[in-house]
Amino acid sequence: MEGAVKRTTKPTLDREGCIAFGRRLSHAREAAALTQAELARRLGFSRSAIGQWELGNTYPSIDNVKSLADAVRSTPEFLLFGVENSNPERMANAIPLIDKIDGKERVVTSIVLPRDALQRIGLTGEEKLRAVTVFYDDEIEGMKAGDIVVVNTEDKDIRGKGTFVLDNHDRTAIGEVQAVPGSHDKMMLVKIGGNDFEVPVGRLPIVGRVVSSVLVGRPH
Structure with missing residues (x-):
């Protein structure tokens, strides 16, 4: 169970992509001086969901990636794909x-x-x-x-x-x-x-x- 986590649109990440996403999320969260518990409370997620995402065992929906990016002062493109300077043209239509x-x-x-x-x-x-x-x-x-x-x-x-x-x-x-x-x-x-x-x-x-x-x- 992922608490209040929305189950909507998901990006396509293989195992390596999940691990890389989790690593970037963890680093961004620490840079924002937030614990997993604090980030979970701020967004209404369960702490276990944050932990699973950071371990690369699973990954969130696009909507939740956007919420996470806002909370840790990052961008969805960086968390998902490591893109430092987001270019909308890089992303295909859904x-x-x-x-x-x-x-x-x-x-x-x-x-x-x-x-x-x-x-x-x-x-x-x-x-x-x-x-x-x-x-x-x-x-x-x-x-x-x-x-x-x-x-x-x-x-x-x-x-x-x-x-x-x-x-x-x-x-x-x-x-x-x-x-x-x-x-x-x-x-x-x-x-x-x-x-x-x-x-x-x-x-x-x-x-x-x-x-x-x-x-x-x-x-x-």
Whole structure:
């Protein structure tokens, strides 16, 4: 439990990012001459939440990062990414996190990626990206239910094998997908959780190609 901590938009931090965030928060808090207990009381958080964040075991929502930054006289960009001089252009627009896809996109929260992180994976059009929660039970490509993948919704080309998010009707699934040779792109071979099967294209709608992932609550 994290006391009164809000559970809203979360940034994307892997294990190393969590540890670095915690270290910067601890240093900034000490520079502001605040104890963990004092910072917790000021913001209405539990002391244990502050402690877990500083240890790098977990990390707060964007809203809580902003509150923390104000309290320790820092900036959200510095606490999250170590950016000394914040440049708004460095941050991409928030990418909607889709809870479930059943013909409609139901946005439940957002994640934020640095613009240079998008450039590193060769993408510039963040409006075509979606962050999708994995709801399939089996582990696929090292990802489990609850993890988040960033998907390029413009890329649904299955002529070459790739990892895609699929709309499995009642939940989102990740699988390896490629067109069945000789089917003239009318059939696709799908591998999910060690199971291979052929389905008509369109029977299992493709949301888009996976371009990045966030392993929630586990080392990256």
